[in-house]
Amino acid sequence: MKYQIAQNSQQIKQIINKEDAVMLLFSDGACNVGDALAPKLQQLVSEEFPQLTMVEINVQVLPEVKGEYNVFVIPTVLVYFAGKETIRHARFINIEQLKKEISRVYSIMFE
Numbered sequence: 001m002k003y004q005i006a007q008n009s010q011q012i013k014q015i016i017n018k019e020d021a022v023m024l025l026f027s028d029g030a031c032n033v034g035d036a037l038a039p040k041l042q043q044l045v046s047e048e049f050p051q052l053t054m055v056e057i058n059v060q061v062l063p064e065v066k067g068e069y070n071v072f073v074i075p076t077v078l079v080y081f082a083g084k085e086t087i088r089h090a091r092f093i094n095i096e097q098l099k100k101e102i103s104r105v106y107s108i109m110f111e
Contacts, residue, residue, distance in 0.1 A: 001046040002053040009065055012055060016080050020109060021052040023102075024069070026076040028059050033091075034075035040095055041077070049102060051110050052079075081105050 002019075006012050016022050025041055027034030038056060045052050059066050059074065069078060072090070079087035079102055087101050 001042070001050050003042060003045075004053070004055050006055050006057040006062060006065070009062060009068060012057065012065065015053060015055055017083055019053045020082060021049070021106065022080040023052055023054045024076075024078040024080070025054065025056045026059055026066070026069070026071045026074060026078075027056065028074045030060070031074045037075050037077075037093060044095060044099060048099060049106055052102070052106070081109060 004011075004015070012024065016024075023041065023045060025034070025038060027038065029035075042054060045054050057065055059071065065071070069076075074091075075093060076088070076090040077093055077098065078085055079098075086105055087098070089098055
């Protein structure tokens with residue numbers, strides 16, 4: 001698993017275009033749900049989806065990305081395969097449901 005903290009909007013776009021599979025986690029640093037979700041998603045990605053690149057985006061640091069990615073609530077998880085948004089979950093994120101959805105596409109691309 002590759003894990004990064006986004007530094008700017010351009011970096012996020014480059015990762016999405018360069019990597020085959022990318023998970024974006026939008027948080028704001030003040031959200032307890034987002035703070036608890038990040039390590040669970042890191043564990044999920046490292047154990048189940050090692051080809052997936054995870055990028056954490058703090059919208060307080062990069063407020064412009066909320067509009068660019070239509071993020072209206074925190075936390076929001078977007079998963080891209082081959083540069084296209086494939087999965088979107090917001091606010092109440094069920095890890096098991098997310099895992100199932102990622103598995104469907106991931107298995108086609110990497111297995």
